[in-house]
Amino acid sequence: MTSARTVLGPDEIARALTRIAHEILEANHGPDGLVLLGIPTRGAYLAQRLADRLAEITGDDFSGRVGALDVTMHRDDLRATPTRASHPTRIPAAGIDDRVVVLVDDVLYSGRTIRAALDALADLGRPRAVRLAVLVDRGHRELPIRADSVGKNLPSARSEHVSILLDEVDGRDAVTIEGGAA
Template sequence: MNAAPDQFARVLLESADISRAVTRIAHELLESNKGADDLVLLGIPTRGVPLARRLAARLAEVEGTNVPTGSLDVTMYRDDLRRHPTRTLLPTELPPGGIDDKVVVLVDDVLYSGRTIRAALDALGDLGRPRAVRLAVLVDRGHRELPIRADHVGKNLPTSSAERVGVQLSELDGRDAVVITGGQG
């Protein structure tokens, strides 16, 4: 979710903060997995894809091995298509080795209701059978509607439901920032 700048926008994370969060998540992943063996990173479009690539680059720096990375479009698995019927389909790209018997790490920018991740789990079921699935998010803002929890979180940002959290990444937006808008005025 990309927040448009307005007079009440507050920058909560800047480029250096995002970089530190990605580094921390990379180290946590390596620690919990006991290395990079059998890891596959799947970014959820739109901003989860560049985050997954950044995470893979950081894992390569630390571990000295390339972690397969791809993207997982969940559009057709969403439960809100009736409310928002026009969505652009983005490619699902699995790494050459697939996901069977791998530890798949879903990577997204913001965890909110949990519905996107539920859709991602449904999509994964059609693509293969991972040994385990983990979730890494840059921002966890709370307000879950489903029993879904991230395994690796860059930053917990408690918000009101009237606020919007927008992640901006240089690959798509020309700068790195996490911005909150709305709520109080």
């Protein structure tokens, strides 16, 4: 049994989110038309943190431009795990039609959660563009999905477990990895 090792601490997570915020602004040529939708649970908290960073950088009010997108009913593994907890979808006051929607998640792995998010988003409206921001990309894609902004590329074995710990949920900020070959 291997113990978890910390690969990002609170300061590195904060720096990664600031860098992602700048990348989002650069790709969008400013804050106009941006909407952030976090994928619960931790992606929703990261979206709020990114909205706060964007507000600090631009001086714009992002409070009406951040929400959460529940993907539970769009997942392709519902038959295997039908008791998944769902979370309420909160669409920002700005709406999503003709907006640049930035999906925010904690870890990008197989790409299946993001596929479900794209399906859920299509049920809600028609964004001008959809972008993806993740704190950690660990590889092992099963679908042709890539992130536009990544806090940390973390190559890992499929047998390893990457955990994102956020103060709002876990009482501390950290990214840890454990497991792998014995």
